[in-house]
Amino acid sequence: MEEQLVLASASPRRRELLQQIGLKFQVIPSRAEEHILPGETPEEHVVRLSLDKANEVANRKNISGRWFIGSDTIVLCDTQILGKPEDETQAATILKQLSGREHQVLSGYAVIDRQTGKQRSEAVSTRVWFRHLTDQEINAYIATGEPADKAGAYAIQGLGICFVSKIEGSYTNVVGLPLCRLTLAMKELGISLLI
Numbered sequence: 001m002e003e004q005l006v007l008a009s010a011s012p013r014r015r016e017l018l019q020q021i022g023l024k025f026q027v028i029p030s031r032a033e034e035h036i037l038p039g040e041t042p043e044e045h046v047v048r049l050s051l052d053k054a055n056e057v058a059n060r061k062n063i064s065g066r067w068f069i070g071s072d073t074i075v076l077c078d079t080q081i082l083g084k085p086e087d088e089t090q091a092a093t094i095l096k097q098l099s100g101r102e103h104q105v106l107s108g109y110a111v112i113d114r115q116t117g118k119q120r121s122e123a124v125s126t127r128v129w130f131r132h133l134t135d136q137e138i139n140a141y142i143a144t145g146e147p148a149d150k151a152g153a154y155a156i157q158g159l160g161i162c163f164v165s166k167i168e169g170s171y172t173n174v175v176g177l178p179l180c181r182l183t184l185a186m187k188e189l190g191i192s193l194l195i
């Protein structure tokens with residue numbers, strides 16, 4: 001029997017986080033578009049995209065499964081939304097901006113129950129402080145390839161942890177899914193978990 005839970009994501013980080021808590025699920029990357037709409041707040045943005053990603057997969061006719069999870073992660077610095085860098089130059093600009101200061105990582109999640117039509121969604125924020133980074137460190141970090149597909153051009157679960165002097169809030173939220181909040185929402189929608 002196919003798994004009833006579907007992760008609508010191409011992110012290996014999200015897959016690993018759900019595996020970490022013992023869940024069995026299908027992984028189907030979403031094809032939802034990721035544009036910022038004029039006037040929407042960062043919180044509204046990540047929640048909308050999370051819902052779009054989950055709904056896009058849930059609405060496909062040939063897909064089995066009952067519950068669909070979508071998520072989106074952005075970095076907020078100086079009220080500016082920093083997504084995934086388009087190239088190495090942009091990665092360097094982002095890392096220089098984050099150097100020596102605090103930023104916010106905002107992840108949205110959405111869980112949709114296709115059987116009952118019920119859904120839960122929310123934006124969760126984590127505060128992260130970076131120590132000062134030299135240009136040499138930034139260039140060496142970019143050369144590792146790690147920043148390429150990460151919001152804010154770093155990975156807290158990788159080498160990027162060396163830049164983090166302090167964090168306040170959920171760690172898994174920075175990696176890509178706020179597991180504490182998400183699992184509460186999953187329970188409310190009837191998904192059985194070990195705890």
Ligand SMILES: Cc1cn([C@H]2C[C@H](O)[C@@H](COP(=O)(O)OP(=O)(O)OP(=O)(O)O)O2)c(=O)[nH]c1=O
Pocket residue numbers: 008009010011012013014029030053071072073074075084105149150151152154155156157160174175176
């Ligand atoms: C800040 C940070 C982000 N990230 C990653 C998580 C996400 O994969 C990515 C943000 O991009 P997203 O657009 O949220 O996700 P995605 O395109 O990788 O996958 P999908 O839309 O299919 O779910 O940044 C880390 O892995 N570690 C970090 O420390």
